[in-house]
Amino acid sequence: xxxxxxxxxxxxxxxxYTRTPVRxxxxxxxxxxxxxxxxxxxxFLQQNVGDDFPHEITFLIGAVILWDILFRAQQGVAIFFxxxxxxxxxxxxxxxxxxxxxxxxxxxxxxxxRAGVTSVMLGGLSALLYSFNVFQLSWALIPFVFxxxxxxxxxxxxxxxxxxxxxxxxxxLAWAVPFFIQPFAAVYYPVDYLPTALQWVAKLLPCSYVFExxxxxxxxxxxxWAELGIATGLNVVYLAAAGVLFVRVMNxxxxxxxxxxxxxx
Amino acid sequence: xxxxILKVRDLTKKFGNVTSVNGVSLDIADGEILGLxxxxxxxxxxxxxxxxGIVTPTGGHIEVFGKELMANRIEVLRSTNFCSTxxxxxxxxxxxxxxxxxxxxxxxxxxxxxxxxxxEILEISxxxxxxxxxxxxxxxxxxxxxxxxxxxxxxxxxxEPTASLDPDIAxxxxxxxxxxxxxxxxxxxxxxxxxxxxxxxxxxxxxxxKGKVLFTGTSEEILHHFEEKSLEDVFIRxxxxxDIESNRERKEGGS
Ligand SMILES: Nc1ncnc2c1ncn2[C@@H]1O[C@H](COP(=O)(O)OP(=O)(O)O)[C@@H](O)[C@H]1O
Ligand SMILES: [Mg+2]
Numbered sequence: 001x002x003x004x005x006x007x008x009x010x011x012x013x014x015x016x017y018t019r020t021p022v023r024x025x026x027x028x029x030x031x032x033x034x035x036x037x038x039x040x041x042x043x044f045l046q047q048n049v050g051d052d053f054p055h056e057i058t059f060l061i062g063a064v065i066l067w068d069i070l071f072r073a074q075q076g077v078a079i080f081f082x083x084x085x086x087x088x089x090x091x092x093x094x095x096x097x098x099x100x101x102x103x104x105x106x107x108x109x110x111x112x113x114r115a116g117v118t119s120v121m122l123g124g125l126s127a128l129l130y131s132f133n134v135f136q137l138s139w140a141l142i143p144f145v146f147x148x149x150x151x152x153x154x155x156x157x158x159x160x161x162x163x164x165x166x167x168x169x170x171x172x173l174a175w176a177v178p179f180f181i182q183p184f185a186a187v188y189y190p191v192d193y194l195p196t197a198l199q200w201v202a203k204l205l206p207c208s209y210v211f212e213x214x215x216x217x218x219x220x221x222x223x224x225w226a227e228l229g230i231a232t233g234l235n236v237v238y239l240a241a242a243g244v245l246f247v248r249v250m251n252x253x254x255x256x257x258x259x260x261x262x263x264x265x
Numbered sequence: 266x267x268x269x270i271l272k273v274r275d276l277t278k279k280f281g282n283v284t285s286v287n288g289v290s291l292d293i294a295d296g297e298i299l300g301l302x303x304x305x306x307x308x309x310x311x312x313x314x315x316x317x318g319i320v321t322p323t324g325g326h327i328e329v330f331g332k333e334l335m336a337n338r339i340e341v342l343r344s345t346n347f348c349s350t351x352x353x354x355x356x357x358x359x360x361x362x363x364x365x366x367x368x369x370x371x372x373x374x375x376x377x378x379x380x381x382x383x384x385e386i387l388e389i390s391x392x393x394x395x396x397x398x399x400x401x402x403x404x405x406x407x408x409x410x411x412x413x414x415x416x417x418x419x420x421x422x423x424x425e426p427t428a429s430l431d432p433d434i435a436x437x438x439x440x441x442x443x444x445x446x447x448x449x450x451x452x453x454x455x456x457x458x459x460x461x462x463x464x465x466x467x468x469x470x471x472x473x474x475k476g477k478v479l480f481t482g483t484s485e486e487i488l489h490h491f492e493e494k495s496l497e498d499v500f501i502r503x504x505x506x507x508d509i510e511s512n513r514e515r516k517e518g519g520s
Contacts, residue, residue, distance in 0.1 A: 005370055009370070015366070089352065
């Protein structure tokens with residue numbers, strides 16, 4: 001693994017972002033829209049229903065928004081990789097002195113940067129827009145969102161691996177990856193409501209802690225940092241697993257000539 | 266005698282039950298331009314991809330700079346480069362941005378000056394600020410060639426570099442290829458199905474058909490071997506005859 005090579009690959013991503021404003025929109029637009037809708041809707045409910053409006057309603061709003069953040073992170077990442085495949089540039093990269101570790105290192109670095117940019121921006125805005133009102137979730141939101149973005153990154157890498165391995169036929173499947181885990185992720189209902197066996201599945205998914213944590217914050221205003229820590233730990237595991245899968249798929253791709261197949265289409 | 270820069274032995278690649286490359290052996294000497302000639306589907310690109318390590322051989326052995334390829338892949342690739350009609354640099358980056366990224370990946374010293382130099386060599390200095398995806402096919406190929414020259418490779422693999430070029434630019438590219446070899450001693454593997462390329466640029470030719478090497482030698486030796494007047498005639502005959510092995514046996518049997 002070479003820092004210098006990783007730096008060059010990251011530079012390439014940065015050029016892509018500055019050259020393509022649409023990507024910046026993707027990075028900032030959706031989280032921003034969600035922040036505004038969530039903030040104003042909560043404010044509206046509180047002013048009209050009073051302080052004792054049902055938690056379940058805010059749970060649902062929060063769930064919808066956080067889920068969408070996860071979903072968009074996964075899609076954004078997958079598109080990002082696939083453009084490399086489709087633009088026939090992946091061959092240039094892998095025929096250059098770039099190891100799998102270099103390539104993965106650069107994607108992790110870019111993933112962190114993306115998550116960082118979005119989180120800092122959300123933090124700044126929620127401070128600006130809601131610091132003077134009753135909106136409680138503003139600051140606690142940031143580590144939650146950061147974890148979702150990282151998990152989305154791992155899922156995006158897994159989706160890409162599926163598409164590289166099984167070709168365009170696997171695309172619908174790959175785009176649906178987040179929905180395979182949705183029932184177990186405790187998005188709209190607490191983990192306790194799942195059968196015991198499925199509760200274990202939920203506990204293995206970093207996003208379930210985020211959704212549980214979101215409900216805790218809304219109900220009691222307390223951030224469960226221990227659970228957030230578990231989510232972060234699991235995310236590291238998922239990133240590593242996605243990396244291993246990616247390397248294996250790349251080796252299969254070399255065997256079966258998959259990269260060159262994409263290239264000559 | 267110096268050891269060959271590229272040594273390929275019994276190289277085979279099967280994709281499922283299709284055998285794309287079937288027992289290919291070839292050597293390229295230091296500073297030599299070797300033409301890999303053959304019809305579409307002969308297996309030329311697959312050979313190049315295996316030498317770059319982006320396709321894993323089913324069997325056989327590849328040595329570059331006297332080193333086994335897969336065990337020394339990264340080290341070998343640092344002094345190798347390639348240009349192919351099948352790949353493009355990211356279309357939404359500017360020409361200089363693409364060259365800067367690849368220059369850094371290949372650790373090119375004094376990169377700024379080298380970028381200007383390669384743009385000059387291929388006569389596209391005026392395109393430096395342009396967006397790569399907006400270049401014409403010919404300009405794009407020349408940008409790819411710029412990338413391929415950036416690191417002053419010892420071994421340069423060119424996969425049909427003149428395929429999308431008009432005759433004028435194709436002629437310029439051929440001259441650049443020869444100049445690079447003459448001035449820098451670069452060893453070059455050059456695939457083509459264009460007779461002009463082979464006659465003008467290559468010192469020696471490996472003639473491939475259906476994954477196998479039919480003949481290796483200079484253009485004159487090929488003409489003599491196949492008893493034809495032009496390489497074009499040899500090419501057409503090989504492409505149409507289907508199974509050249511029996512064809513030659515028939516000829517030999519008849520004489
Ligand atoms: N990735 C691949 N998967 C399956 N078949 C392939 C793949 N790449 C090449 N082939 C097959 O191998 C043969 C040789 O192809 P190629 O090396 O591209 O020939 P050339 O470059 O001489 O035109 C062709 O029949 C082609 O269809
Ligand atoms: Mg080819």
